[in-house]
Amino acid sequence: MNNDNSNISLTLSNEATYQGLPVQYQFKPLIIEYLNGIWDTIGCAVTHHHETYALRVDLNFPDGRRYDTNEVITKFFASLKSQIENNIYARRREGVRVHDCKLRYVWVREKNSSVNHHFHVLLFLNKQTYNTVGNINHDEGNMSARIRKAWASALGCSYDEAKKGVHFPKNRNYFLNYKLPTFRQEVAALIYRVSYMAKLYSKDFTDGKRNFGRSQN
Template structure:
């Protein structure tokens, strides 16, 4: 996150949950209801599809070059269901993308529509029929470079929300259960403000969280 803010002074952060579909009917377990491409590479295909859509939108607007890269953090969990699900944070340059847009239609040309299409493309399913597999929790974040201190309420709340990703309950410890985008290279960066006095408080809360999960 700090690396992203060093490159972009304003960041739009989106919380997203990605689910796999129920592939058989509860009443008729021998009757498949769909045939998704539900393998471990689904999350990789999701990011590739989203990147492709952003590039197409960039060119449609007549802009040169390539769009600003987006960042991400994801964790994979599994409870009693047959398939895991993903919790994500997506990071965008706010000067390019600042809003999710309407949830009303599956083919909307906004960030909601692109994310839905990307996940359904990864699973090879129809967005109009399976858009509910993508869930957008409340409270997205608009962060600035000035916010990047634990003394800032908004940034502090954002970091606590990310920290919750790393609770041990329902994590798939035997598989790759976490990833994040790589640092953005070859771009001019600026130094951020040093962490404020709440660093100790955040550390204490994280320790309590992990102790409860142990």
């Protein structure tokens, strides 16, 4: 871990709940500002798309290269957004009725013992447009392929090289529908899962780069 928090101003919590919902407090302390950002992004997502698909993915850098991490993550989301827009446009050109989909996201940057950092990412999509990452063994035509292509574009490397650094965890899919009575339970499950992203441990405050980011609306 490369973690010097002596000069940071963050609110830390050792509590077992956030907004009355359980969190993974075994990773305490958790950073309240990061939890607030996740919470606000969930709110934006479900307000716009009342049926929301939330997807967890991890992005790792290839060994042996150094990157401007914040520039890379910005490029990643720009590429993914462009691919989603192009896919919707192409489907509509084919006469398919497709709902709009505004991409929202949260990311955290971490570093343990490796040379490079890595990212934990939470994506929010319109469930009426995309409701699965697809077969992660396929390299075309689904969300997993788009995510890998976006990572390759951000890194400026080949798809095959970038693919090695994209990890889809087993418990990656969450579905939210604020019109259903189960909505709070759905949010509770997601908050518990991604509260791990708000842990102070393994955040790097030594290089002046951001460790947390989110879509703004």
